[in-house]
Amino acid sequence: MTQAPNAERRQFFRQLLGGTSSQPHRAPWHRVPEVGAGDGDVLWSGWSGEGEVFVVGDEGMILRYRGGTGEGSQRWQHMEVPAKLPLHGIWGLRADDLIAVGWMGSILHYDGSSWQQVRGGIIDENGRFASCAENTPLFAIDGNAQGQAWAVGDDGIILHYDGNQWTAETAPTRINLRAVACAADGTVYAAGGEGTVLQRQLDGSWVQLDCPLGSGFQAILLLDDEILLAGGRYFVDPGGFRGELVRYRDGLFQALTFDQPMPRLRSLKAYKDGVLIVGDKGHLYYLKDLKLDRLESNMPHDLMDIIALPTGEALAVGDFGSIMTAADDFTAALAPPPGAVPRSAWTAMASPTDRQLWGIHEAADGTCYACGEAGTVLILKGDSWRALPAPSELSVHCVWDTGNGLFAAGQLGRIYRFDGQDWQLHHDMHLDLTILSMWGSGPDDLYAVGDEGLILHFDGLSWKRMSSGTQSALYSLWGWGKDRMLAVGDFGLVLRYNGKDWAEFNVGTENFLYSVWGPGLNDIYTVGLSGSLAHFNGQRWQLQPTRLRDDLLSVSGTSADNAYAVGTRGRILRLQAGQWISEPSGSDVGLRAVCATRNGAVYAVGDRGTILQREPTQPRTPLLDQP
Incomplete structure (x- = not known):
C-alpha cells in the first residue's frame, strides 16, 4: 500500500474514536492503513x-x-x-x-x-x-x-x-x-x-x-x-x-x-x-x-x-x-481510556512507617502484627496501625505471638520477646545469620528458620539448634502440629518434619520457594520465584501454571476457599474453586507478606510501609450471569 503523507498519518493516530453517542455502532468501517499484507493474503x-x-x-x-x-x-x-x-x-x-x-x-x-x-x-x-x-x-x-x-x-x-x-x-x-x-x-x-x-x-x-x-x-x-x-x-x-x-x-x-x-x-x-x-x-x-x-x-x-x-x-x-x-484512531483504541483501571477490592491503610515491611502475623486472640526494617513492629488496634517500641535497630523479618509473649526475630540471629511493655533479648546466636520465619503450636513449642539451613526450636525454656541437613536458606515455615511442619527454601527445597527429623520433600522445581501454607496435610500450597506455584494433594506435588513473571513472596489463607498469594509489582492472586485468579491490588509496590485472618479480613504488607486491606469476599456469581 502507498504510505500516507506524514501529516495525514499523524492526524490518523491522534483523532478521537469513531461513532456517535446516540448510535455508537453506526460508524462506517474502513481499512486500517499501512498493514503491509498483500491481496493474496488471508488474515x-x-x-x-x-x-x-x-x-x-x-x-x-x-x-x-x-x-x-x-x-x-x-x-x-x-x-x-x-x-x-x-x-x-x-x-x-x-x-x-x-x-x-x-x-x-x-x-x-x-x-x-x-x-x-x-x-x-x-x-x-x-x-x-x-x-x-x-x-x-x-x-x-x-x-x-x-x-x-x-x-x-x-x-x-x-x-x-x-x-x-x-x-x-x-x-x-x-x-x-x-x-x-x-x-x-x-x-x-x-x-x-x-x-x-x-x-x-x-x-x-x-x-x-x-x-x-x-x-x-x-x-x-x-x-x-x-x-x-x-x-x-x-x-x-x-x-x-x-x-x-x-x-x-x-x-x-x-x-x-x-x-x-x-x-x-x-x-x-x-x-x-x-x-x-x-x-x-x-x-x-x-x-x-x-x-x-x-x-x-x-x-x-x-x-x-x-x-x-x-x-x-x-x-x-x-x-x-x-x-x-x-x-477513527485504532491506535488510541488499543489502550484503555482514562479511568478504566479495574476496580480493586484492596485499599491502602494508613501506615505509621515508610520502612519496608517483611512480615505479618495474626495471634491466637486475633491481634495482628507487622514487622520490617530498622526494628519496625506494628500492631493493629481497631482499624489503625500503630508502632510498638523497636526491639533494636536491626531488621525484623518475622513475629509470632505464643500466648506468652510476642517474639520478634531477624538479622544477626537475634530473637527478642515483648512482654507488653518492653523488649528483652531472648536468644542470640552470635552469628551473621538472618531468621526469616517462625511458627509455633503453643508457648512451649516455637520454631524459627533462616539462612544456611538454620532451624531453631524453643521448648518453653531455651532455644536449641536442630539439624536440617542443608546449607540452603529456608524462607518460610508452616505447621499443623508438633509433628507436622514444612519449611521451604532455595532451589525448590522443601523440608518436612515428623516430630523427630527434618527430611527433603521433592516438589519438582529448581526455583526458589519463598512461602508455604495449607489448610490441611492433603491440601498445601507453596509459592516462589517467577510465579512458581505448586500444590500438594496428599500424594504428590503438582506445579500449577500462573504464567507470571512476578515473584510470589507469600501465601496465606484460612480455608481452601479463602487463600491469597502476593508478590512483586503489587501482584495478588486469590484462590477460587481450586484455581488461582489474579486480581488488581491498586498498587505497583512489592508486597512481601499476606495474612488472611479468621474474622475474614485480609492484609498485605510490603515496600515503603505499604499496608493493604481487602474487602470481604463477595458471593460467587453463577456462570451465565457473567459476560
Whole structure:
C-alpha cells in the first residue's frame, strides 16, 4: 500500500474514536492503513492487549502492531516464524506469552522474543507432512484466566494446554470443530459442522448437546444467560452459503430469523452493548435485542474474525490482507481510556512507617502484627496501625505471638520477646545469620528458620539448634502440629518434619520457594520465584501454571476457599474453586507478606510501609450471569 503523507498519518493516530453517542455502532468501517499484507493474503484471526495487536494468517503470516509513541514503533511488522503453515487462531494472557494454532496441527508459542513450534507439522521420511493425528489441522483456540487453553480442529480433535504441555482430550464426535470458548467457571464449549455443540464438564469429560439444527458453526459467544452460535450452510436454491445465527438458552437451541438474508457468518464478539458479527463478502452486522442492523463496510472481501480492543472498539480481519475498524484512531483504541483501571477490592491503610515491611502475623486472640526494617513492629488496634517500641535497630523479618509473649526475630540471629511493655533479648546466636520465619503450636513449642539451613526450636525454656541437613536458606515455615511442619527454601527445597527429623520433600522445581501454607496435610500450597506455584494433594506435588513473571513472596489463607498469594509489582492472586485468579491490588509496590485472618479480613504488607486491606469476599456469581 502507498504510505500516507506524514501529516495525514499523524492526524490518523491522534483523532478521537469513531461513532456517535446516540448510535455508537453506526460508524462506517474502513481499512486500517499501512498493514503491509498483500491481496493474496488471508488474515484469519488476531489478539490485542498491552498496546499491541497480533494478526495471524496464511503462509505462517504473523503481523504485529505496537502502539508506541515513536513513528517507527507505530508500524505493522512481519514477525519471523519457524514454519510457513497457515495460522487460524491466536490466544494468550499477555503479549509476551501467546499461542497460535493452525494447519497441520501447528502450535506456535511466543515468549516475548521469538516464535517456537511446540507441536504439529510432522514431516515423514519422504519429506512430506506425515499422516498422523498430531498433524490434524487446528482452527480455533481459547483459554481462561488460569492460563489453561483448548484448541479444536478437524475430526473432532480437542487439545488441552495445562500451562506446561498439550494433551489430547476425548471428544464425543469426529465432526470438524471450528470454534471454542471458555467460561469463567471452568466449563468449555466447542462447536463445528452439522450443528455440533460440545460442552466440557468440570470433571474434564466432554458431552454433546442435543442441537436439532444442522448449521455449520464457525463461532461461539458466551453471553449473560445464553450462548450465540454463528455459521452457515450451503443451499442449492440460492446457490451458495446462507448465514445462520442460533441461540442456546435454558437448554434449548433456537434459530434466529431475520428479514435480510445473510452470507456465511465467521465470527461474533461482544461490541458496544450488543454483538458484532462478520461474514463473507465484507458483511458486518450489529445485533442487539434480536434486532439486526447491517453496518457499512464498503468492502467486498470475506471477513474472518473480530479482534476486540480495550476501549470497546474492534478490528475485523479477513481476505486480501484486510484489517478494518470503525475507530477513527485504532491506535488510541488499543489502550484503555482514562479511568478504566479495574476496580480493586484492596485499599491502602494508613501506615505509621515508610520502612519496608517483611512480615505479618495474626495471634491466637486475633491481634495482628507487622514487622520490617530498622526494628519496625506494628500492631493493629481497631482499624489503625500503630508502632510498638523497636526491639533494636536491626531488621525484623518475622513475629509470632505464643500466648506468652510476642517474639520478634531477624538479622544477626537475634530473637527478642515483648512482654507488653518492653523488649528483652531472648536468644542470640552470635552469628551473621538472618531468621526469616517462625511458627509455633503453643508457648512451649516455637520454631524459627533462616539462612544456611538454620532451624531453631524453643521448648518453653531455651532455644536449641536442630539439624536440617542443608546449607540452603529456608524462607518460610508452616505447621499443623508438633509433628507436622514444612519449611521451604532455595532451589525448590522443601523440608518436612515428623516430630523427630527434618527430611527433603521433592516438589519438582529448581526455583526458589519463598512461602508455604495449607489448610490441611492433603491440601498445601507453596509459592516462589517467577510465579512458581505448586500444590500438594496428599500424594504428590503438582506445579500449577500462573504464567507470571512476578515473584510470589507469600501465601496465606484460612480455608481452601479463602487463600491469597502476593508478590512483586503489587501482584495478588486469590484462590477460587481450586484455581488461582489474579486480581488488581491498586498498587505497583512489592508486597512481601499476606495474612488472611479468621474474622475474614485480609492484609498485605510490603515496600515503603505499604499496608493493604481487602474487602470481604463477595458471593460467587453463577456462570451465565457473567459476560
